Amino acid sequence: MTKITPQPGILDIDPYVGGASHVEGISNAVKLSSNENPFGPSEAAKEAFRKAAYELHRYPSTDHASLRAAIAEVHGLDAGRIICGVGSDEILAFLCQAYAGPGDEVIHTEHGFAIYRIGALTNGATPVEVPERERVTDVDAILAACTERTKLVFIANPNNPTGTMIGEGEIARLAEGLPEQTLLVLDGAYAEYVENYDGGAALVEARENVVMTRTFSKLYGLGGLRVGWGYGPAHVIDVLNRIRGPFNLSQAALVTAEAAIRDRAWAEKCREDNTRLRAWLAEALAEHGVPSDTSTANFILARFADRAQAEACDEYLKSQGLIVRRVAGYNLPHCLRITVGDEAACRRVAHAVGQFLGNVA
Numbered sequence: 001m002t003k004i005t006p007q008p009g010i011l012d013i014d015p016y017v018g019g020a021s022h023v024e025g026i027s028n029a030v031k032l033s034s035n036e037n038p039f040g041p042s043e044a045a046k047e048a049f050r051k052a053a054y055e056l057h058r059y060p061s062t063d064h065a066s067l068r069a070a071i072a073e074v075h076g077l078d079a080g081r082i083i084c085g086v087g088s089d090e091i092l093a094f095l096c097q098a099y100a101g102p103g104d105e106v107i108h109t110e111h112g113f114a115i116y117r118i119g120a121l122t123n124g125a126t127p128v129e130v131p132e133r134e135r136v137t138d139v140d141a142i143l144a145a146c147t148e149r150t151k152l153v154f155i156a157n158p159n160n161p162t163g164t165m166i167g168e169g170e171i172a173r174l175a176e177g178l179p180e181q182t183l184l185v186l187d188g189a190y191a192e193y194v195e196n197y198d199g200g201a202a203l204v205e206a207r208e209n210v211v212m213t214r215t216f217s218k219l220y221g222l223g224g225l226r227v228g229w230g231y232g233p234a235h236v237i238d239v240l241n242r243i244r245g246p247f248n249l250s251q252a253a254l255v256t257a258e259a260a261i262r263d264r265a266w267a268e269k270c271r272e273d274n275t276r277l278r279a280w281l282a283e284a285l286a287e288h289g290v291p292s293d294t295s296t297a298n299f300i301l302a303r304f305a306d307r308a309q310a311e312a313c314d315e316y317l318k319s320q321g322l323i324v325r326r327v328a329g330y331n332l333p334h335c336l337r338i339t340v341g342d343e344a345a346c347r348r349v350a351h352a353v354g355q356f357l358g359n360v361a
C-alpha cells in the first residue's frame with residue numbers, strides 16, 4: 001500500500017466524461033452530444049485565429065484588457081469586474097478553490113452540471129445535492145438546504161441537462177434569502193440563447209453575493225478554444241484574480257474570442273436558428289410520443305418510457321450515425337440529451353427516433 005495519498009475528497013471524484021464523438025465503423029457521424037454550435041464560430045473569429053499564428057512566439061496579455069473591454073462593451077458591464085478563464089470551467093474551479101474547503105458545503109441541484117460536485121470535492125468541501133421540482137430549480141429547496149457551512153450555491157440558468165430555467169424574480173429571491181457567508185454562482189453557459197436575458201448581470205450589479213459565469217463554448221462556437229468569463233462584485237473578482245495564473249489564456253484564444261463577441265450578426269443568426277430548429281425538433285419528437293420540457297438552451301432533454309427504452313434508442317441512433325448524450329449520471333436515466341444541430345441533423349434525429357419507436361418506415 002502506498003503512503004502517497006491525495007487530499008481528502010479527490011478519490012471521491014468520478015472523472016468527467018465528455019460527449020462521445022465517434023461511432024465504431026461509421027465515418028460521417030453527427031455529434032449532438034456536447035451542445036456545440038453546429039455552424040461553428042464566425043468567419044471573423046477564424047480570421048483572427050489564423051492571424052494569431054504569426055505572434056505565437058509572444059507571451060499573451062496577462063490582464064486580458066482588450067477582451068474584457070469588448071465583453072464590457074457588448075454587455076454594458078464594468079470591465080474592471082470581468083475575469084477571463086480557460087473556459088467558464090476555470091472560473092467555476094477558481095470559485096471553489098477560493099471559497100470552499102474542508103468542512104464547507106457547496107450546493108448544487110439534483111440535475112445540476114457535474115463540474116460543481118467535482119469542484120467541491122477537489123477542494124475537500126462537501127457537495128450537497130438539492131432536489132429540483134419536476135426538473136426545474138427549486139429555490140425553496142435550496143434555501144431550506146442552506147446551513148452556516150454553506151459557502152457556494154451553483155445554479156445553471158438555463159440548466160444543463162434539463163434545458164429549463166427559472167425567472168429573474170426567483171433568482172433574486174434566492175440571492176436575497178441566502179445566509180450572509182454564501183455566494184450565489186449563476187452559470188450562464190446558455191444565457192445567450194435566451195432572448196432579453198442578461199444572465200443575471202443586473203443582479204450582480206445590485207448585490208454583493210452574486211457572481212455570473214459565461215462562455216464562448218456554446219453560442220460562439222468556440223468550445224475547442226477554451227475561453228469563458230465571470231462577472232462579479234469587486235471583492236470576489238479581486239480574490240479570483242489572485243489565484244488566476246498570469247498566462248491562463250493564450251493570445252490566440254484572446255483575440256479569437258474578442259473577434260467572436262464583436263460579430264453580433266453571427267451570434268444573432270446562430271441564436272435565431274437555434275430557436276427555430278429547437279422548436280421544430282421538440283415538436284417532431286412530441287409527435288412520436290417523446291415529450292420534453294420547453295428548452296431555453298441549445299439542446300432538448302428527450303424523455304422516454306424508462307431507462308431501457310432510452311438506452312435502446314441511444315443504441316439505435318448510434319447505429320444511424322447519430323451521437324446523443326446519455327444522462328443517467330445526472331439522475332435522468334430515462335432521458336437522452338440531444339443538441340440542436342443544423343436542419344439536416346434535426347431531421348435525421350427526429351426520423352430515427354420515429355423509426356426506433358416504429359412510427360415511421
Ligand SMILES: *Cc1c(COP(=O)(O)O)cnc(C)c1O
Nearest residue numbers: 087088089113160189215217228
Ligand atoms: C458547457 C457548459 C459550461 C461551459 O464550459 P466551458 O468550460 O466554458 O466550455 C459551463 N456550464 C454548463 C452548465 C455547461 O453546460
